[in-house]
Amino acid sequence: MADGTMTGRRPMRHAGRVATHVVLIIGAIVMVGPFVWQLLTSLKAFSETTRVPPTFLPDRWEWSNYLQVFDLLPLGDMFRNTVLMTAGRTLAQLAFCSLAAYAFARLRFRGNNLLFGLFLSVLMVPSQLFLIPQYVIVQDLGWVNTLPGLIVPGMFSAFGTFLLRQFFLALPRDMEEAARLDGANPLQVFWHVALPLARPGLLALTILTALWSWNDFMYPLVVTTDPAKMPLSAGLGTLQGEHFTDYSILMAGSALATAPMVVAFILLQRHFIQGIAFTGSKG
Template identity: 50%
Template sequence: MTDALRTESLRTATEVITTRRRDPADGRPSAARAARARARRTGARGEHAVAHLVLGLGALIMAFPFVWQLIMSLSTNAQVQSVTPVFWPGELQWGNYVAVFERLPFFQQFGTSVLITAIRTVAQLVLCTMAGYAFARLRFRGRGVLLAIVLSILMVPSQVYLLSQYQIVQGLGLLNSIGGLVLPGLFSAFGTFLMRTAFLSMPQELEEAARLDGANTWQIFWRVMLPLAAPTMSVLAITTVLWSWNELLWPLVVTSYSADMPLSAGLATLLSDRTTDYPVAMAASVLAMAPVLIAFIVLQRRVIDGLASSGLK
């Protein structure tokens, strides 16, 4: 009997609440809530419209140099040097891309760039990861001093020790060779600092649990810590690829022949202090940039995830 009364009371209360919500005479609170909901939706749509407008404008500004480069690569030299900008060349000059292969050993320089980038990326992933783990997790005498020396490299412009690096490479007989090109980029202070930060952020309990299970230092590094540092390693690989592919000064210093240069230095040989064929130079730049651009488009999600997880600005 009590359960029946309780059920009837609940049904009556529900009907009263429903009637009040639907009663036009008592509908002011519901109308006010609806008005507030409409206002929030309108405000949200307005904020989204402004955000999309700002983002679209920013994307246009960022993409314009690349689009302008494409337009110039398909124009004539007179159109490029015209005082009045020519936003569309009319007849597309596809011969500028053919001229690139006539003036440069493009495929040979492209292969050199790929080889240099691959060697440097693999070397930095191995050396910087191991050095970062050592500075973050291992305790040894002089660790603080060595870390300070490594980090001090970040405060010195690379041009300061350019002459010393050249003398070392010259003394080793590595001028005009792949070894001379890749040697200074096998290790980086930035990569070491980045990996050290990643290993410091990992819980100490993981390492202690692995030691209790009988794992040695190498097993802890290889099987426990390294998989967790994969996002940061992807960031290191991306930055190393971009830096190595675009490096210009060092290849110009240690190479004297066009056939031994990577693409970044080979493009510089197309520029002259007397006459420069700008459309051909722009076409060569597009071809040199295409592999990195395609790789970014294919690996875009991994690139963004890696940068977000590492906190790199």
């Protein structure tokens, strides 16, 4: 009887695994499909990009579209601006968010939870509401069309503080207490004990901040008007005209701008998944 039950369960388990893999394959196609379409469109002539019904493969592979992107845009300057903006924002958020998160997680002071709740309330405000005040401040400081104007407003993050606070809360206190018994002050405990243990969280915040900074479009478009001072996201926006847009050139530029982040995510996806999974281990 037991053997018959086990035999009956095996086809059910096999069918469940097949169904799971079918769903995952469909999800992968849905996720990868836009990138494939982007690459194929970047290699088409303009007449093919507006053809109805659309064609999947190009009639002729137009590799020259990528060269035209460099002719239309100062792509080297934009790439440099994007790298510097992303690096500056990421390093600053790692510093400020880790310090604030450790204070909220480990230091006991009056109003800790209330202050943290007010801090998180920033997440409920749409980022678009900050555009005009940020622009006014940047303009008054003379930072329009400058790297500081791109970097400084992105140096702080309520989400990054929340993310790292979850990591610090999940860390065991034994090593920190041992360090205090050895005479370490709170800053030394943070630097030598807590921060190394929070490496997965720091890596997760690094990836999230880098992706957000690399793809940030609206704010850089507002505070930069010189193409040589724009990051890639804002620069590519200038390829879209009011009455005419060459989609093959636009997709070629988008593919060049996307490639570095895709490669970085592929190389670091294991750390990214581990970091996000560990974040939810303790509230």
